[in-house]
Amino acid sequence: MNKGKIVQVMGPVVDVEFENQDLPYIKDALTVELNGKKLVMEVAQHIGNNTVRCIMLASSDGLCKDMEVTATGAGISVPVGKETLGRLFNVLGQTIDGGEQLDDSKHWVIHRDPPSFEEQSPVVEILETGIKVIDLLAPYAKGGKIGLFGGAGVGKTVLIQELISNIATEHGGYSIFTGVGERSREGNDLWTEMKESGVLEKTALVFGQMNEPPGARMRVAETGLTMAEYFRDEEHQNVLLFIDNIFRFTQAGSEVSALLGRMPSAVGYQPTLATEMGELQERIASTKNGSVTSVQAVYVPADDLTDPAPATTFAHLDATTVLSRKIVEQGIYPAVDPLESTSRILEAD
Missing domain, CATH: 3.40.50.300 (P-loop containing nucleotide triphosphate hydrolases)
Structure with missing residues (x-):
């Protein structure tokens, strides 16, 4: 599975950077683990430099830079x-x-x-x-x-x-x-x-x-x-x-x-x-x-x-x-x- 890391958190909007060119598609779901819970976000934009901008479907409280994000390869x-x-x-x-x-x-x-x-x-x-x-x-x-x-x-x-x-x-x-x-x-x-x-x-x-x-x-x-x-x-x-x-x-x-x-x-x-x-x-x-x-x-x-x-x-x-x-x-x-x-x-x- 494609992995990335959080580079910026702006309230409900989160930027995720991937190491390779294989970026998730628009409207694909990504998951991040926080305190044993899987939080889901959805890709909204590709903003360049292998980075995607996502909308959180749960609260972004507790998220921080460099947390690992997994691309599910499909929509919600x-x-x-x-x-x-x-x-x-x-x-x-x-x-x-x-x-x-x-x-x-x-x-x-x-x-x-x-x-x-x-x-x-x-x-x-x-x-x-x-x-x-x-x-x-x-x-x-x-x-x-x-x-x-x-x-x-x-x-x-x-x-x-x-x-x-x-x-x-x-x-x-x-x-x-x-x-x-x-x-x-x-x-x-x-x-x-x-x-x-x-x-x-x-x-x-x-x-x-x-x-x-x-x-x-x-x-x-x-x-x-x-x-x-x-x-x-x-x-x-x-x-x-x-x-x-x-x-x-x-x-x-x-x-x-x-x-x-x-x-x-x-x-x-x-x-x-x-x-x-x-x-x-x-x-x-x-x-x-x-x-x-x-x-x-x-x-x-x-x-x-x-x-x-x-x-x-x-x-x-x-x-x-x-x-x-x-x-x-x-x-x-x-x-x-x-x-x-x-x-x-x-x-x-």
Whole structure:
């Protein structure tokens, strides 16, 4: 295995120098041992002089110069398949629910190509949610991408939990819930509620919460999506993928962007914002084998829908449900603003 050594640590960004020209590829995983634990980082850039710049997926506390780093020769891979159902995972696919690890199950690399144009299915079918204001005014398409937009505290996570219990109970397929940079308390509440309602047996949960380094928050959405893709492509299932919150994915990318030496773009976001969002969103699609329907909560900074993060997300969505603070103030829940909300499957007449 190819070995290197750390030459610089800048928070979540670490530079690793290799002795020979055989450098690891971009998006390959590297490991470093600290206090008997293997920490994982991912190659982001080749910066010359046989050195690669990496993003840590765990805390870099305790790392120092000249520590030995091993190149795994592959990207981060996570367990997939029915063994993942009812379990709780971190970004690396390690179980964090106190149960046994799934080292022997099938693993897929988290960076994958989107389905080709020929593989995609153009059929449009309504996904019934059981929430009248959504089903009537801005219905969701099966196999589509749905965004729940709203500022802080207007009920995005509660609405997602309602959708999980309604759709998972009715639709009976598999669900993947991905917590991206949100509160650990909410993750714990969701886990407990799912256990009590019996939905957990058909759901896998993947968490990279607020307290985790930006590298983990950047990649955790792809971990959850990879598990969903397996059920679509290999088990030919219709899968529900819940992402709470897609804004934190952008935010994590913005945190490491400056440390990677990139020039900030509009409002201080990373210049690669549209590319990163596109790579993730294009993988969420219906194919002739099955579908991945994604419901994404989108935090809107300062209730400004023109902010680059929500504005970039808008472009990829088939339906948007906008939650309004004015409606919250009237005590109406879910606080859906019917004039702002849209759906691709509504007919003009």
